[in-house]
Amino acid sequence: MSSSLTVALVTPLTGPAAAYGLATLRAATLWARDEQLPLPWDDVNVTAYDAYPHPAAAMRSAAAAEPDAIFGPYGQRSALAACAATDRVVFNIGAPSTRFVRQAFPNVVNLLSPHSTWTRGLLAAVRAADRRARKVTVLVASDDRALEVVSVVRAAATRLGFEVTSSVFRPGRAMIAARRLPPADVLIVQGDPDDETAAAEVLLRRPWRAAAFSTAGHDDALTTLRNRRDGLLGPRAWSPQLPAATGTGPSVSEFVAYYRRMYDQLPAATAAVAYTAGLVLGRCIRANGRADDRSVLAAARTLDTSTLLGRFRLDRATGLQVGHHSHLVQWQDGVARVVWPANRAQSPLVYPRSRIGVAGQQRTMTAS
Template structure:
């Protein structure tokens, strides 16, 4: 029996770059899984247009009209939250590969399994990394988009660990996600002379703010942009991207040791067969969702939603993407930690955690 795997995918709109990567990831997994077991899976997708109302309809269509067996979530927290509402209403298990916001796990949903590290733990290693590099670092500036749960969760995660490590938040600033001019934000950051700057917005926000910070020569020890974890950051900023730090859910150089599924080298080779020379984490985590589904199917012995949810709650294993373990009650991923990368001489270098680091944090930033 061929299992139909459905996915709302952002092929247009603001999330289309990551949405297309996620779709490429799940399609590569489909091909590789079927090479191992012919006709095991068939992927079906609909464009969600990076829009919450559209993703609700796309999710409903997949569940009700297409009668899919497996539902893979979209990219982005706002779209995942919308898809999860529909999935829960229809009793369909959602495999969350692209929505990092913690908020989706606070709704009491039973039909969700998290693949990626939640937003509140995106920058878990940042302040320990800075502290071991600079024992005197203290002031932190947190700058985030006012829209959505994701920016708030990332910054709250940093703020929550700051005092215990001897840091102090001196600026906690929100900006409109529609902003294009960050002159005032840049001035506010410069005025407080922070040792650490964390900025979290939409990709275009991060790029615009990173550019003005770099061009204006803000003095800081470490400057973090969530978008710095993807290749597009370097492609857009060029040499200005140097020394920016960003979180990454996965990097090819991390060398996790899988006890289920292909190695990272095999996954990368699969992507390259499709012409993808650069593999960012949105592509990898969608592929990883397919691997996790396979393992849970093997454990459950059935595509039944409850059987799969129970299997996911029991299992602890590792894939090329890292460790998998969920909180049995909420479905939240608790088994893995995000990486921190820094752009050094035109390439991403893993600087955290120490066990996977490829190099040291270059400090100060400017």
């Protein structure tokens, strides 16, 4: 006897993060259309629950419907509240954080590596370009991510021979804190888009050899800086322009084509993560022919595969995603180009920042 696999998607459908939530819903719906499961399932049914403004209540409503699987919400605070409200297995599709370690959330399946780990790639890229750089200064908002970001930076800096100075600011006061930052070779800023833009207005007047902002990897971030954005570095969880070999599901180009055909727009990274969550769920079900939480979680913990998002592999001790890694992009001639890791780079890192205009002229001369 055939039946539908039921998936509950807890995601913001209204409120300030609605665009991200709607992107995850579109992608989950596309995956449900494409997924081919073994019997007894003949199709997949996705039901969305609005995580705004009460993610815990939305999660309780989703769990009460007894779906086969649950995908969790966008945003760290929402995801923490939602995952704490249930003992069901939740695929974490929108909150890449070290907070979701197995010891605290034993039933969470993390799709992305923790967001803060992008700073490791940044410092590695700088060290590869400059053996003499020594000082790093970090400006970070006093939110849920502050301690995580500073801890990751300090650990990576110690390993690579950097000295770190950190400064924490209250949201809305980034410009004041920026004026007080000491000089350094490398600047790292972590905050919301408005705070990072305010800090940039002050900080980009200074001669940092490398400057990185956590939102700079997004095409719609820091747009008011215009051409001053050139040279900035930032993380990008996924890029539709970078091909990747896949062992599970469609290639990047195939997914982009499917998504554009269905919705007449390019998929955002949040859509790629939600679609990948479905691919991983399907792979786990096919591994043992069961869709119960215990079987799916056991399969996910041992799964090692490649998807359109990159490699999927959970750390056995922490449950954090260690297969996937964010790309480091740099704005060059008005375009965000992947510059790290080197084996996936679309363009060499321009270093120091002061060379960005010279590098652009050289590319123009080469092209002509």
